[in-house]
Amino acid sequence: MNVDGKHYTTIWVDETDDKIIQIIDQTRLPHSFEIVNLTTVNEAAAAIKEMWIRGAGLIGATAGYGMYLAALEAPENEFDDFLQLAAREFIDTRPTAKNLEWAVKRQLKAILSVQGTSEKITTAFTTAKSIAVEDAEFCRRIGEHGIHLISEISKRKKGAPVNILTHCNAGWLAFVDYGSATSPIYAAYNAGIPVHVWVDETRPRNQGASLTAWELGKHGVPHDIIVDNAGGHLMQHGMVDIAFVGADRVTTGGDAANKIGTYLKALAAVDNGVPFYVAFPSSTIDWEIKDGIKEIPIEERSEDEVRFMSGKTPEGPQTVLICPEESRARNWGFDVTPSRLITGLITERGICRASEEGLRSLYSEGYSEGTST
Amino acid sequence: MNVDGKHYTTIWVDETDDKIIQIIDQTRLPHSFEIVNLTTVNEAAAAIKEMWIRGAGLIGATAGYGMYLAALEAPENEFDDFLQLAAREFIDTRPTAKNLEWAVKRQLKAILSVQGTSEKITTAFTTAKSIAVEDAEFCRRIGEHGIHLISEISKRKKGAPVNILTHCNAGWLAFVDYGSATSPIYAAYNAGIPVHVWVDETRPRNQGASLTAWELGKHGVPHDIIVDNAGGHLMQHGMVDIAFVGADRVTTGGDAANKIGTYLKALAAVDNGVPFYVAFPSSTIDWEIKDGIKEIPIEERSEDEVRFMSGKTPEGPQTVLICPEESRARNWGFDVTPSRLITGLITERGICRASEEGLRSLYSEGYSEGTST
DSSP states (O other): OOOTEOOOSEEOOOOOOTTTTEEEEEEEEETOOOEEEEEEEHHHHHHHHHTTSHHHHHHHHHHHHHHHHHHSSSSSGGGHHHHHHHHHHHHHHTTTTHHHHHHHHHHHHHHSSSSSSHHHHHHHHHHHHHHHHHHHHHHHHHHHHHHHHHHHHHHTTSSSEEEEEEEEESSSGGGGSSOOOTHHHHHHHTTTEEEEEEEEOOTTTHIIIIIHHHHHHHHHHEEEEEOSSSSHHHHHHOOOSSEEESSSSSEOOOEEEEEEEEEHHHHHHHHHHOOOOEEGGGGGEEEEEEEEEEHHHOOOOOOOOHHEEEETTTTTEEEEOOOOOTOOOOOOOOEEEEEGGSSSETTTEEEEEEEEHHHHHOTTOOOOOOOOE | OOTTTTTSSSEOOSOTTTTTTEEEETTTTOOOEEEEOOHHHHHHHHHHHSSSSSSHHHHHHHHHHHHHHHHSSOOOHHHHHHHHHHHHHTTOOOOHHHHHHHHHHHHHHHHTTOHHHHHHHHHEEEEHHHHHHHHHHHHHHHHHHHHHHHHHHHHTTTTTTEEEEEEESSSSSGGSSSHHHHHHHHHHHHOOOOOOEEEEEOOOTIIIIIIIHHHHHHHTTTTTEEOOOHHHHHHHOOOOSSSEEEOOOETTOOOOOEEHHHHHHHHHHHTTTEEEEEEGGGEEEEOOOOHHHHHEEEEBBOOOOOEEEEEEEEEEEEEESSSSSSSOOOOOOOEEEGGGGEEEEETTEEEOOSHHHHHHOOTTOOTTTTOOO
């Protein structure tokens, strides 16, 4: 999407040197827009591990390009071994990220299936590009499907802005372009439908206040940041017309694991008759499990993400302690929204009910490693 | 309650000079424990408006003492007019606070009902003290009633810690002593019942992470801070046995206005069968209104409470911007939890259902200005 009028994706090949991959360093957002070059396996692995980039789709795309960098780096006489080691290094950066392993394995299979170093490098390059292009394309289609939900409301409201609530960052910064939850919003905005977004700040890491607000603002989409506590009140007073969130994992039953706090917003949406949609590319679906609350393991993260808060001061970046020195915190990263609270799921193939029947209506063949469209 | 072993209340008359009212500057907590003197109407009004003190009961007690300071300050020839103006000034500091208006009107009525300046000052002093003493006593009784809810769970859990969730600070720092939501917790802790408290950090002002965590820690009560997003996940996984929250205003129908985000926790409690209690002294009840969502005005506060975050660095206190410079925020202070989501109300008179019948069973005579017990 746009940054001050110029189109960007979150990862791309340098225009003048196709041995350089470029990314936006998201740890510097929203206060500074910095582009980083990745030229080695170690740099690409650090980009994932240190969260210069994050988000399911973008992690996968970065690992894809990382495997291309591995092919460039690999010594000719131990090419395949080097690639295998690089694959392991990438997979170990964020062990729970589903897309990461998928992208690395797809690359490995493609590269090892051809002969000759230069052919392998070419294959690695085209495969990395395909992974990234597919990611953006899948997100674009989510927008194509989701825009109708917004335009219907817009008609009902006779052109008054459609108020949309979102949680965390399921925006273009989490993918290669468009985003999942934000894709219908960008599509509507670009089509001239008046929208206004309530951006949950999304404690503890504040991806809403720092990333979603930044990307919406840079693209020009009207928005206001609210605390995570506020969504229920807004819904009670008719100030939310529809909610779109992303997902980190969706079960065959339609339960959705997403950033902690999503479940609370879904409860409020149901209580107030607000449509609540979960948007994601089909690589997010875990066809092996059905009951999200029982079966999706929820990562517990460092207590210091809760106890400290980072931001900007006139003198530069700063981190502050926000609780007593002696108090401890607990920090679960995700929660699971049961399918019964979800109005519908939006994938690259369309919109369906949050149920096994719904998902099977879009994926009658079951999911097959991102090659299905 | 205790601070490092010494008993404190949140407001008191200076031991050596009864023209000085002392408070704990709660804006300095949890990083610094500082006592501030109030000697004028303006100082007392600033203490309320700038939130050096906050919380329903303490706002009322401070306004009570503020009216005493007004009586000390009032010119003899326009005493009553000065008191009327001071009353208006106090009432205007915090529009949602029911106790504030109640305390000011009680003072005004008491003061204006006697003749002679020195009698008026004496009346103002004794009335202020009564308001403060009653506040503490009402809170103590809330604990006396609420402890049984905890001890029942403790028996069922065979002495394993009872996990209690609370939101914001309805602790002794919000009243004169004991607190409302915390009073049953302190009573249980003091009686040797093992308890553990999940402390919602309570964005945007973080009264949970800064105040509730501080006061529980100083009194010795085991607790962990969580982000406001986490409570639903904990309830889904059986990690919350009971929830206690306070209230800023309760309607005759049993709807409760409390810190923004309370409603979301009540929804999650109902969804997971977790008992959800709202604790408050009866001065919190607004006998004039029934439908909280329609009738309770919700204060909108400065966006900068959302956009900035304050805390401690090794070099001292610091405030950081946590969102893009260009992004705006909206900031409502409270939300309303409808009575249908509330398991019970706890007041100084006992526990009742969250309904008009419930409240009338405790207050058959209706409420009469805090003199009823």
